[in-house]
Amino acid sequence: MLRLTKLGTNVVGRRLYSVAPVTPVNQITIADLFAKHVSKQPITMITAYDYITGTWAQAAECDMVLVGDSLAMCALGYNSTTEISLQEFKYHVAAVCRAPGTAFVVADMPFGSFESSLEKGIETAVSLMQVSSKVGAVKLEVGSSSNPNGLRDYSLRLAEELCSRGIPVVGHIGLTPQRVHALSGYKAQGGADARRAEAIHRTAQELERVGCFSVVLECVPHKVSETITRNLNIPTIGIGAGKNTSGQVLVQSDLLGMLPGKLPRLAKQYGHLYEDSVRCIRTYMDEVTTGKFPENEKHGFRIKETVWLEYLAKVGKGNGDL
Ligand SMILES: Nc1nc(=O)c2c([nH]1)NC[C@@H]1CN(c3ccc(C(=O)N[C@@H](CCC(=O)O)C(=O)O)cc3)CN21
Numbered sequence: 001m002l003r004l005t006k007l008g009t010n011v012v013g014r015r016l017y018s019v020a021p022v023t024p025v026n027q028i029t030i031a032d033l034f035a036k037h038v039s040k041q042p043i044t045m046i047t048a049y050d051y052i053t054g055t056w057a058q059a060a061e062c063d064m065v066l067v068g069d070s071l072a073m074c075a076l077g078y079n080s081t082t083e084i085s086l087q088e089f090k091y092h093v094a095a096v097c098r099a100p101g102t103a104f105v106v107a108d109m110p111f112g113s114f115e116s117s118l119e120k121g122i123e124t125a126v127s128l129m130q131v132s133s134k135v136g137a138v139k140l141e142v143g144s145s146s147n148p149n150g151l152r153d154y155s156l157r158l159a160e161e162l163c164s165r166g167i168p169v170v171g172h173i174g175l176t177p178q179r180v181h182a183l184s185g186y187k188a189q190g191g192a193d194a195r196r197a198e199a200i201h202r203t204a205q206e207l208e209r210v211g212c213f214s215v216v217l218e219c220v221p222h223k224v225s226e227t228i229t230r231n232l233n234i235p236t237i238g239i240g241a242g243k244n245t246s247g248q249v250l251v252q253s254d255l256l257g258m259l260p261g262k263l264p265r266l267a268k269q270y271g272h273l274y275e276d277s278v279r280c281i282r283t284y285m286d287e288v289t290t291g292k293f294p295e296n297e298k299h300g301f302r303i304k305e306t307v308w309l310e311y312l313a314k315v316g317k318g319n320g321d322l
């Protein structure tokens with residue numbers, strides 16, 4: 001963001017300005033999000049995958065925009081979020097960040113971009129923050145061991161390392177889609193086993209302890225997410241976690257009905273962009289076929305009469321029927 005400062009006028013009366021970069025002061029900050037949380041106003045978050053969906057989310061004035069790795073499935077047609085590369089993902093982060101607006105932007109840490117070492121994870125997080133000054137935080141899927149004596153989850157350690165380096169982190173627990181195989185499918189978590197529910201709860205507390213400023217709870221029973229929310233100071237953002245979290249997040253393509261097919265139970269469809277789009281494209285095709293579109297006067301361009309005559313004299317009118 002640039003600010004023009006008026007410096008005066010030069011000898012020929014032209015106004016002079018200095019162009020100074022300023023911090024994007026009107027972006028929503030972590031402090032703003034906390035203020036909402038403390039005053040019990042629900043925080044709104046939605047995913048965005050490109051410049052168009054970013055512009056829509058920003059125009060709606062969502063508090064937070066998540067460049068979610070669900071874009072692998074919802075914008076790129078992959079079968080799983082594990083298939084997208086960091087390079088592909090960053091291209092989308094950059095596009096979303098070009099959309100104007102004040103939302104707090106969070107970028108997912110994609111599968112394969114952080115697991116091999118803490119160093120690699122730190123490098124990935126730094127590189128995501130460097131895609132744009134608009135990226136305010138990264139989000140990291142974190143596992144919950146149901147064995148209280150088990151190894152501390154690697155992602156929890158990485159979350160701690162990132163926070164200690166001043167990189168804001170949103171933890172993501174419950175159904176963590178990057179671990180779909182470890183979890184034996186896209187299933188709700190913690191509803192069938194008290195140890196598992198406790199493990200998710202403890203992981204949320206650990207994430208707060210290591211410095212995460214928020215936690216996403218995906219597909220956990222609403223009674224568990226409510227209890228977790230009451231036991232934390234940081235805001236929880238739910239998806240399939242009931243109404244008593246500090247905020248909600250939804251996949252934009254689900255919300256708007258951009259694709260055909262059944263939505264996961266956790267989603268609500270507010271629009272029918274898929275049907276609307278196909279209908280619009282069909283109407284366009286019909287109009288081209290019937291000659292209704294384009295209209296020469298409305299969508300075309302004129303040629304000056306003298307130029308037209310001169311041009312005709314050069315090429316002749318032609319006798320083809322097209
Ligand atoms: N379109 C879409 N929306 C999402 O929210 C989403 C994605 N894709 N892809 C990445 C992850 C995967 N997510 C998913 C995927 C499937 C279910 C699902 O099928 N759930 C079952 C309930 C499972 C159970 O019985 O515990 C369902 O009936 O919807 C849930 C979340 C959430 N994310």
Ligand SMILES: CC(C)C(=O)C(=O)O
Pocket residue numbers: 047066067068069070071108172216218239249250251
């Ligand atoms: C569903 C949200 C939480 C997410 O991680 C994503 O969209 O990738």
Ligand SMILES: [Mg+2]
Pocket residue numbers: 068069070108
């Ligand atoms: Mg994700």
